[in-house]
Amino acid sequence: MALAKICAEWPQAREELKKRLGHWSEAGFDFKLELLLRCVTAVLTGQALFEKLADIDTPSFERGLQQAEKAIDFLLDLIGSRLGLDFDRVLGSRYSFPLMARYVVARSFKLDPTKETGQLLFWYVHSFLWGRYAGSTETILNRDLTLIQQPDGSLDQLIGGLRISRGDLRVHAADFIAWSQGARFYPLLYMLTRVCDTRDWGTGLPLKAHTLNKMARLELHHIFPKALLYKHGYERADVNALANFTFQTKQTNLALSDRDPAEYLHAVESRFPGALASHWVPTDESLWRIERYRDFLEGRRERLADAANAFLEQLYGAPLPAVLPTAAETPVAPPPLPGGFADAEEETLLRQVNEWLEAHDLPAGELAYELCDAETGAPIAIFDLAWPSGLQEGLSQPVALLIDEDDKVHEAANQAGFLFFTDVEAFRRYASERIAA
Template sequence: MRISQILDKVDSGDIALPEFQRGYVWTRDQVRGFFQSLYRGYPIGGFLTWTTKADSTQARGGGAGRDGTVHLLLDGQQRVTTLYGVTHGRPPRFFEGNSATLTGLHFHLETEVFEFYAPAKMRDNPLWVDVTSLLRNGIGGHLLSLTQLADGDTGAMAAYMERLNRITQIKDRDVHIDEVTGDDKTIDVVVEIFNRVNSGGTKLSKGDLALAAVCASWPEARPTMNEALAAWSDAGFDFKLDWLLRNVNAVVTGEAQFSKLADVEVTAFQAGLKETIDSVGYLLNALGGRLGLDHRRVLSGRGAFPVMSRLLHRHGGRFPDALTRDRLFYWYVHSFLWGRHTGATETALNQDLQALDEGGVDLLIEVLRRSRGGRLEVSPDDFVGSSMGSRFYPLLYMLTRVHGAQDLESGLPLRAGMLGRLNSLQVHHIFPKARLREYGYSSAEINAVANFCFLTQDTNLRVGARKPAEYLPEITMRAPGALESQWIPMVPELWRIENYPDFLAARRELLSCAANDFLETLHDGPAPVDLFTTSRTSLPSTAVAVAEPSSLDDVPGLAGLLRDIREAEFAAPELDSEVTDPRTGDAITVAAAYWPHGLQDEVGGPVVLVTDTTSAEQEALEASDYRVFHSADALRRYVRNIRADHAVP
């Protein structure tokens, strides 16, 4: 099929570009490189469509054909969007991204290169031709300027004409389209087909395809979901479309598989989405009020939300009583501590949804307990992990909040909404990093969770890089009980740098006891805190702003790498993020920077920057198909190579 025919079908609705969770992500470098390939006649690959039922003619970017179907473009979204945007001078209806990426492309008649408009060198220069104008209006409008440029040189005139013709003929180029059709082509089957075809690029998820099918019948689904995601982001929480869709699926169908949404009527999905958005807001308030988990870094266990949303659905959108709420939160904390929903998501989630529907929270806890060999208990060794990416970092923050841990300078309980310029919370290394480095401790030892506590900014500045043996005795005099409230061992001998490993061991023991005591309190009885007056739809008005150290402080060259990433318009990474085995959910390591969906869509798989790994960790990362880099400089070179590949075909 010719490219012009494909673009016409996009206009008429015969081909719809599905509402995947990823919008248009190509950069100007990729647009230039793509048109350079088209101009030179290089292969650009084929396209893949999925023919599925459409219940209305209002599909976003498309509509139902004569047989009641819509053709969703699975492979080629970025290429078709680029062709449409540059050819028409405007993005298509389904567009979501930076429209400037598609406008202003120019072609130089002599060097035969494509560049985006730069006034200083292109204004009033007839050698630079506007590609969109050429594709829309043809060569006719350029004949006069070409004649003037050639100045009687028939050879030059012929060369100019031939070059412009090659551009206009791009629309006549034939491309191959494979079509996936048939009643047996379920979401699972289509995802497998796509991922086999697109094995070198970012894999399509089942959520991507399910959302595409939903939006074919209700085009406002994606904007409505994005509006909710933006509101939660403003309140300090970042969620993805896939995650929200998973919650809706659990509420509406009671199951985890996205394929179950195929049988859900549009009106039922609309009602379920509204209910889910209300429930998530209600849960965020409850988790902030009861557990103190009030911002994005400490809100772990997001995979457990569909189960909690389902529970609220079964009880009219509210907790039936305080005991149910606390036992659900007991299950929730343990579920994220042990990575219950980070591996084979649908398997564990289906087990939990079934347990909830059949036996309520008690059976839910029992299923989790059985999966842990009958043990739900935090041990001192569980706090051995390091950095803010550890699953036990949110637990430390939670304990700080629920136990009213005291600031080491003022002795005041650390709480949300503390007023004053220097009263925002900060993560504090009890043993300062600089002092530990002097003694040769590794980065993992320095950033051990058991070396963290939370202080106000003012106290953190006062303590600075002083040795614990110097400043901790002063605190015992100035704020009695403050050290104990932060689970700092009250043995002065342990405050010496040379005894740092023994200090960590002693503090891990204290933290594990505090964690088990609080979790048992959640399990055994209702808390005195009553959250039932909380609005179902409101969000936390004030989240604790916690200034957290990151790998930017410790990984040489990381700041420069992130600048290159931004300039390349690639995805921003998760910093200090736990990387798990996608098959089992087991934690492998904590990465300095992590791109779970690749540096950019259609540019490869997940990327991990981790400076130190054991041989077992390296083997596990490679077995899980992570592309691993051990220095910021190595990853920076990889980024530059990608940019060069897209700039010059």
């Protein structure tokens, strides 16, 4: 309704909005129209609710759109350069962008490059690690927007709000007990690879952000190959455990292929001493044997947690905030979320579905959509591809495409009111016959 009002007064509004979305799409970021409109709303009104646009005239909206575009460009460059998160799949917490856009516009894009910028990024990372805007998005976003109205102390208040809700802002080894590329900690793993002294296992060269251009993506590498793990009876969640993931250049990933880690890890360490440790791989060679796989995962989780805390402390510019008394000293890891895709083949298939939809003037779905409890924000399951507002946004039933998922994911989709498909062709028939028609 807010967009309809704007378009009635400014007929070119929708095309201008889509032009911005196309600009970011070319750069590798798939933003939704709703998110851009939310950023404009936050920049102009300091609030998250679309109804606040009712009092905004056309010249003000045009100005707000320009400011939001500049702010998003600024933030993408900042997040890409400082955190290495420079493409869509690893860009977490989209709903942090309206708040951050408001923050940088209100300060005329003049942020202190050390402490202020570091603390803003510290808050952003924690917002995607703990699902700050999962669940009651507008309510929490509105509350956080009120915290940045004052020119001074805003970031302390934002971080304080996270600390109250979490109790502990440290990362623990148990937090890495997750699987699939849809896990909240997947972007953190990629981020650590880009900002720390990780080295390619084929060349020994560093994989830092400044060594890669926008199109030279790192590829996901399973340290223990999938085929080897399946052969020895491990389940899908074990095979695709987050602690079994690392990143390499494409050439190295192909060269390593399905080699036994007990053999190739030794060769890498002999050729490039320290290269394994740069990826937080335990150097105890007994852990590289297939029968010690779970011990390997445990050891690597501990190293990843230490690396994450060291980097977050660097961003924060001081020792991490003390643990509140209410926080548990030894966190208990929740069971891994059901659902999610874990390999490039499945991701390619899902992206092809999105391309087919866009070619038929239908909206692309959200990859690795995290279904959360509407009240608590607690994650329930990960859907491969989802349209939470329907293929006819706001008019049709929520839809999900679930490839090779188990009954837990199907049940979660049912309970959340999603119409789901387990076959691409069946989904395409639905889209063609029921929606496009």
